[in-house]
Amino acid sequence: MHIDVRHxxxxxxxxxxxxxxxxxxxxxxxxxxxxxxxxxxxxxxASSGGLLKSLKRKVLGAESFFTNTFKATDNxxxxxLAPRLPGDxxxxxxxxxxxxxxxxxxxxxxxxxxxxxxxxxxLGGLFSGEGLFFLKIHGHxxxxxxxxxxxxxxxxxxxxxxxxxxxVAFTSGVGYTVQKAADDWLTSLLSGEGLVLHLKGKGRVYLxxxxxxxxxxxAGRHLAPIEH
Amino acid sequence: xxxxxxxxxxxxxxxxxxxxxxxxxxxxxxxxxxxxxxxKMTTEMQGGFLAAAKRKLLGGETIFKNTFTGTKPGQELxxxxxxxxxxxxxxxxxxxxxxLLSGAYVAHTGDVKIDTKWQGARSILSGTGFFMLQATxxxxxxxxxxxxxxxxxxxxxxxxxxxxxxxxxxxxxxELKQFGGFRSFFLGGEGVVxxxxxxxxxxxxxxxxxxxxxxxxxxxxxxxxxxxxxxLFDAMKxx
Numbered sequence: 342m343h344i345d346v347r348h349x350x351x352x353x354x355x356x357x358x359x360x361x362x363x364x365x366x367x368x369x370x371x372x373x374x375x376x377x378x379x380x381x382x383x384x385x386x387a388s389s390g391g392l393l394k395s396l397k398r399k400v401l402g403a404e405s406f407f408t409n410t411f412k413a414t415d416n417x418x419x420x421x422l423a424p425r426l427p428g429d430x431x432x433x434x435x436x437x438x439x440x441x442x443x444x445x446x447x448x449x450x451x452x453x454x455x456x457x458x459x460x461x462x463x464l465g466g467l468f469s470g471e472g473l474f475f476l477k478i479h480g481h482x483x484x485x486x487x488x489x490x491x492x493x494x495x496x497x498x499x500x501x502x503x504x505x506x507x508x509v510a511f512t513s514g515v516g517y518t519v520q521k522a523a524d525d526w527l528t529s530l531l532s533g534e535g536l537v538l539h540l541k542g543k544g545r546v547y548l549x550x551x552x553x554x555x556x557x558x559x560a561g562r563h564l565a566p567i568e569h
Numbered sequence: 570x571x572x573x574x575x576x577x578x579x580x581x582x583x584x585x586x587x588x589x590x591x592x593x594x595x596x597x598x599x600x601x602x603x604x605x606x607x608x609k610m611t612t613e614m615q616g617g618f619l620a621a622a623k624r625k626l627l628g629g630e631t632i633f634k635n636t637f638t639g640t641k642p643g644q645e646l647x648x649x650x651x652x653x654x655x656x657x658x659x660x661x662x663x664x665x666x667x668x669l670l671s672g673a674y675v676a677h678t679g680d681v682k683i684d685t686k687w688q689g690a691r692s693i694l695s696g697t698g699f700f701m702l703q704a705t706x707x708x709x710x711x712x713x714x715x716x717x718x719x720x721x722x723x724x725x726x727x728x729x730x731x732x733x734x735x736x737x738x739x740x741x742x743x744e745l746k747q748f749g750g751f752r753s754f755f756l757g758g759e760g761v762v763x764x765x766x767x768x769x770x771x772x773x774x775x776x777x778x779x780x781x782x783x784x785x786x787x788x789x790x791x792x793x794x795x796x797x798x799x800x801l802f803d804a805m806k807x808x
Contacts, residue, residue, distance in 0.1 A: 348717025351579035354775040374729045374773050425780035427653060561788020568792050
């Protein structure tokens with residue numbers, strides 16, 4: 342399998358080339374085009390069972406986590422995958438040395454040698470009100486991540502305070518706690534920052550330079566109102 | 570006349586440099602960014618009123634097209650499309666055609682003819698509000714996309730999500746298909762796809778306007794709801 346990200350950083354697309362027998366699982370709606378013999382299967386959320394559970398996650402998460410699996414039946418088959426919003430994509434290689442915590446909207450694709458746990462409650466429960474959910478990814482292989490805006494990859498050895506809307510992913514060597522942006526709740530709310538994540542440890546942190554929620558609010562408020 | 574595409578792939582813009590007396594470029598109304606003083610612009614309804622009206626109703630293009638010419642060698646013109654994305658061109662021989670998404674047209678040089686192509690019941694984009702135009706050479710056609718542009722050879726067969734088709738060359742044939750079965754249509758995200766085969770290329774854009782709309786829709790204000798809390802918050806933020 343060979344993954345090549347083109348048209349960086351704003352209009353990125355991941356070109357995934359596969360030989361017969363190889364397959365890649367991608368977030369639903371990510372496919373733009375495909376060439377060669379490819380069989381497609383739709384899956385519910387990676388590790389939970391049943392349609393109802395997946396609908397529940399749709400309500401909680403920013404998007405439902407359904408995936409399509411593309412399996413090559415020919416050599417030199419290829420599929421083009423892209424996210425919804427303008428921005429960059431990066432391929433992170435995961436292996437037995439770490440796990441990757443990925444913000445739900447930032448996952449694009451990974452082969453079957455990579456496992457995706459959608460029942461990871463740790464962070465998911467805390468931010469479900471903001472429409473954010475996290476995936477725990479482990480195994481070995483490439484993981485394609487997307488960002489809204491550009492991707493800033495930080496090799497952390499220490500501490501970092503992060504606005505959750507700007508968080509794409511981080512490795513398991515980095516611990517996290519939720520804290521208020523400022524010392525008191527009033528300032529935290531007025532600052533517009535609310536809750537932030539205090540990251541501490543050693544590992545890789547991926548940030549996106551734009552926050553979808555901020556963009557949505559900035560642009561959306563100027564659109565024609567919805568009649569109620 | 571020299572043409573140069575700048576700021577690819579996110580903010581594609583065309584820079585034209587006039588060199589000879591009869592150099593001219595025709596562009597979509599509203600495409601002009603700026604030009605050297607002295608560059609002349611004439612506006613007309615291309616092909617006459619009825620042809621222009623047909624194009625407006627069916628193709629979604631504006632009726633008016635601007636023709637730019639230079640009065641001194643070295644004068645420049647900058648043209649840009651509406652959406653964020655790439656701008657590319659294709660040179661067409663006399664009689665050679667190119668099918669292009671309505672709204673993707675930016676400009677052309679030479680004697681390119683722009684016709685509507687009525688798809689009828691097999692319209693690739695039926696229900697989407699978009700149509701396809703057909704451009705016929707000789708000349709060079711400049712077009713833009715929402716997103717980056719991937720040029721894909723159709724000879725092995727290519728399946729393309731409908732929202733991402735920008736255009737295709739003569740010799741490429743297509744048929745509409747539903748992606749997967751019933752379940753995948755509703756849950757898999759992909760809906761209608763187009764299968765291309767034959768010779769030539771299909772041009773695919775890496776972003777989809779429908780996705781931008783569905784992203785922004787939940788952020789639209791709701792009429793009649795109490796938004797004073799929101800307003801107070803915004804005021805204190807200094808918005």
